[in-house]
Amino acid sequence: MAVAVRLSAVSKKFGSFTANNNISLSVEEGTIHAIVGENGAGKSTLTKMIYGMHLPTSGELSIKEKAVRFTSPREAIKAGIGMVHQHFMLVPELSVVENIILGHEKSGLFRPLPLESAKALIRKEAEAYGLVVDPDAPVASLSIGEQQRVEILKLLFRHAEIMIFDEPTAVLTPSEIDRLFITLRALRDTGKSIILITHKLDEVLAVADTVSVMRKGEIVGTMPGSSVTKEELAHMMVGRSVLLSVSNPAATPGEIVLAINNFSYRTTRGEWKVQNLSLNVRGGEIYGIAGVEGNGQSELLQTLWGLAPEGTIISGTATLKGESIIGKRPGDIALMGISCIPEDRLRHAVITEYTVSENLLFGRHRERSFHRGIGFNNPAIKRYAEEMIADYDIRCSSPESQSLASLSGGNQQKVVLAREMNRPGITLLILAQPTRGVDIGAIETIHNKIIEARRTGIAILLVSSELDEIIALSTRIACIYKGSIRHEFSQEEVELKREAGHKFQKEIGLHIT
Amino acid sequence: MHAKQLRFLIPLLSLLSTLAVSSLIMALANRDPVMIFGKMIHATFGSSYGTGQMVFRMTTLLLVGLAAAIPFQMRLFNIGAEGQLLMGSFTAAMIGAMLPPTMPPFLAILLCSLAAMAAGAFWALLAGSLKVQFGVNEVIATIMLNFIAQGITGYLLTYHFALPSTVHTAPIATAAAIPTFDKVTGWFANAPANLSAFLAIGLALLLWIMLFQSRFGYEMRAAGSQPDAARYGGINAGVQTLTAMGIGGAAAGLGAANIVLGYKHYYEAGMSDGIGFTGIAVALLAGAHPLWIILSALFFGFLEYGGLTVNTWIPKDIFMIIESMTIILVISFTALGKRFS
Ligand SMILES: Nc1ncnc2c1ncn2[C@@H]1O[C@H](COP(=O)(O)OP(=O)(O)OP(=O)(O)O)[C@@H](O)[C@H]1O
Numbered sequence A: 001m002a003v004a005v006r007l008s009a010v011s012k013k014f015g016s017f018t019a020n021n022n023i024s025l026s027v028e029e030g031t032i033h034a035i036v037g038e039n040g041a042g043k044s045t046l047t048k049m050i051y052g053m054h055l056p057t058s059g060e061l062s063i064k065e066k067a068v069r070f071t072s073p074r075e076a077i078k079a080g081i082g083m084v085h086q087h088f089m090l091v092p093e094l095s096v097v098e099n100i101i102l103g104h105e106k107s108g109l110f111r112p113l114p115l116e117s118a119k120a121l122i123r124k125e126a127e128a129y130g131l132v133v134d135p136d137a138p139v140a141s142l143s144i145g146e147q148q149r150v151e152i153l154k155l156l157f158r159h160a161e162i163m164i165f166d167e168p169t170a171v172l173t174p175s176e177i178d179r180l181f182i183t184l185r186a187l188r189d190t191g192k193s194i195i196l197i198t199h200k201l202d203e204v205l206a207v208a209d210t211v212s213v214m215r216k217g218e219i220v221g222t223m224p225g226s227s228v229t230k231e232e233l234a235h236m237m238v239g240r241s242v243l244l245s246v247s248n249p250a251a252t253p254g255e256i257v258l259a260i261n262n263f264s265y266r267t268t269r270g271e272w273k274v275q276n277l278s279l280n281v282r283g284g285e286i287y288g289i290a291g292v293e294g295n296g297q298s299e300l301l302q303t304l305w306g307l308a309p310e311g312t313i314i315s316g317t318a319t320l321k322g323e324s325i326i327g328k329r330p331g332d333i334a335l336m337g338i339s340c341i342p343e344d345r346l347r348h349a350v351i352t353e354y355t356v357s358e359n360l361l362f363g364r365h366r367e368r369s370f371h372r373g374i375g376f377n378n379p380a381i382k383r384y385a386e387e388m389i390a391d392y393d394i395r396c397s398s399p400e401s402q403s404l405a406s407l408s409g410g411n412q413q414k415v416v417l418a419r420e421m422n423r424p425g426i427t428l429l430i431l432a433q434p435t436r437g438v439d440i441g442a443i444e445t446i447h448n449k450i451i452e453a454r455r456t457g458i459a460i461l462l463v464s465s466e467l468d469e470i471i472a473l474s475t476r477i478a479c480i481y482k483g484s485i486r487h488e489f490s491q492e493e494v495e496l497k498r499e500a501g502h503k504f505q506k507e508i509g510l511h512i513t
Numbered sequence B: 001m002h003a004k005q006l007r008f009l010i011p012l013l014s015l016l017s018t019l020a021v022s023s024l025i026m027a028l029a030n031r032d033p034v035m036i037f038g039k040m041i042h043a044t045f046g047s048s049y050g051t052g053q054m055v056f057r058m059t060t061l062l063l064v065g066l067a068a069a070i071p072f073q074m075r076l077f078n079i080g081a082e083g084q085l086l087m088g089s090f091t092a093a094m095i096g097a098m099l100p101p102t103m104p105p106f107l108a109i110l111l112c113s114l115a116a117m118a119a120g121a122f123w124a125l126l127a128g129s130l131k132v133q134f135g136v137n138e139v140i141a142t143i144m145l146n147f148i149a150q151g152i153t154g155y156l157l158t159y160h161f162a163l164p165s166t167v168h169t170a171p172i173a174t175a176a177a178i179p180t181f182d183k184v185t186g187w188f189a190n191a192p193a194n195l196s197a198f199l200a201i202g203l204a205l206l207l208w209i210m211l212f213q214s215r216f217g218y219e220m221r222a223a224g225s226q227p228d229a230a231r232y233g234g235i236n237a238g239v240q241t242l243t244a245m246g247i248g249g250a251a252a253g254l255g256a257a258n259i260v261l262g263y264k265h266y267y268e269a270g271m272s273d274g275i276g277f278t279g280i281a282v283a284l285l286a287g288a289h290p291l292w293i294i295l296s297a298l299f300f301g302f303l304e305y306g307g308l309t310v311n312t313w314i315p316k317d318i319f320m321i322i323e324s325m326t327i328i329l330v331i332s333f334t335a336l337g338k339r340f341s
């Protein structure tokens, strides 16, 4: 079979740090080739070299057996390579079809845009690959899954033959993931070559023809997707066996810490995102909210952290041990003893150009123990940072000088987790998608830490679109749908049904769709 | 390439290419660039009077450079240093003229400088609060405020405070005058360079500490870099915007210490001569870094005064071209640098 992408002894160094070491790999035409590995193993770096975003330090890259040397993505695109980034590169104000032809308007300056032909293409591809999306809808109105379809259509419009997906499923709902896989298989069957990076091993086994495992910048194995098990893959990735499910000893919840009553949220555009939602979370329990993204979770979390935009209409109450949270500012809410890990951490919870240490401090920089004079107590911060880095296995070479932006995606996530889980004196911990983007080894660590935090009596509100995670961790589970809680499973029910795993997932699934 | 290396490389590249292009322009004008630059260096670094002239210009440039740089850390463009400097200068001259002659010099200088800073800060805060309250673009607001400042000072001078048949105000009390280096140390023979140069350098150091060593600067830079994240982190971006603008305006206002208290000893029509705008170039060349601005201001001081001395060979307009070209080159190289890092 022909080889679509071949890397021969490719290395990539950042300064003195080797992110990819002597990698040789071939991606065969018409296959789905998955790449798995720990956070920081070098997966994104590898694909960025293929896509022309990084130039290899040494070694050779060839596309369809022709040696190439891309100095920019533009050249890679010309060579038939396309990439779907985790953060979509779409213009929200433009329509779907306008986004698709953007940068590729094959018309003169004063001739009309070829909108009709692009629409015809969208219709055709929609049928062939299941990429259904309204060509005239503005991108801002699309769901995440639909936006991703637009990204794929963009690649098809540019006649990409080799398509790279870097963690495409991290932000998708289970049903959207199924649809994406149907699309990927259809693309493969028409001869496209697909490189897929993901941390979800089930997905790899479900869809990949070939799997390569990376560790510490090297490929440690490549095998057919049908010949491995999840446990084997996990072991190869982290070099030890990983407990794929956390032990969750029975909880003994205490007093009510967070009480939300009849909470409603209306946006400035007049949409009711949350309606009459009531729940309470007790100390020493994990209250899981299961639901498809966009059913009011974001708005609830926003309000609890004082970030609801001006002009939103909020009614009902939310109190922490009797003291109202609504209307307070984030800084004051933190002082009440609340810690919050937001969903979109790169946008909300870090300053990407600050160093790793500075980010471990961000939002907690008002804590006295970090102060000295008008500035910071650098030795104390250094000690704290070292502790967090070791505790959460954050892979970085020099925390005091390395910017957060230079960390791998999963390690950036770990910085926020480490910081927020360790705020001193908290009574409520709000976790949104806490393990998004982190590898299975890290999931194990983080899940254990969440359970540990619960055992110290902290109340935990967990919002996640991963049903696995909700079931594994929660003491009680609420199913949110269209801004209200549609069903709540009691502690007894959850403990009973947790063993049933898959069946329980299905049952929850019924309440959230 | 690394961000650290780029930091040095970009201004250097911009400088070198500015020199190259300006040499070309001079050559096109049938002048020998080596001769011209040689004369400029001789007339500035080579003479104690010339060095004093350069230091004098550097002082104001440094202050208006800081006026652009501090807001720039918050991604705000303060184009209003000129107006802030005018307001500061007029205020300093007014207060200075009202002081009793028996006042101790230290107090008089302090009072006039603080008044100038307050006036500059007030003028910048107008733009700042328009931004925070109503989302008015600060570029437009500061440009308009420049015109308004010109109008106000011009009107007050012409109709109320100008001494008969002159275009300047009454002189300030001698106690409020900042002595020249010549008088105190004997340096820079007769040049207008005065001790306010230390004020300017001191302020640059202070602002460097504020920005990069203090918690306050940590918050300010965070709010400039990612406003959404800053809000989540409990930082009030509105307050940060006001402070950055206020500090910038105060720096520009302090320019009065150099040109009014240190040099003219009164307010005169047109005395700022558009130097506030050059401040933007000074800040950009230094990457808005308070310490690099000292060097950048010195470089522009060299161009400004050096340009004057070779006036007979090459018109001053050429130096305007050089200065503006430096800005464009810095911006272009910075953008290019981003692409390669
Ligand atoms: N621009 C950069 N400068 C310095 N180091 C970098 C840079 N980009 C990546 N690295 C380092 O290279 C290593 C590999 O990063 P990469 O993003 O490829 O990891 P990854 O396998 O995609 O991990 P994740 O699963 O967390 O996304 C990391 O240790 C990272 O810190």
Ligand SMILES: [Mg+2]
Pocket: A043, A044, A045, A166, A408, A409, A410
């Ligand atoms: Mg990655």
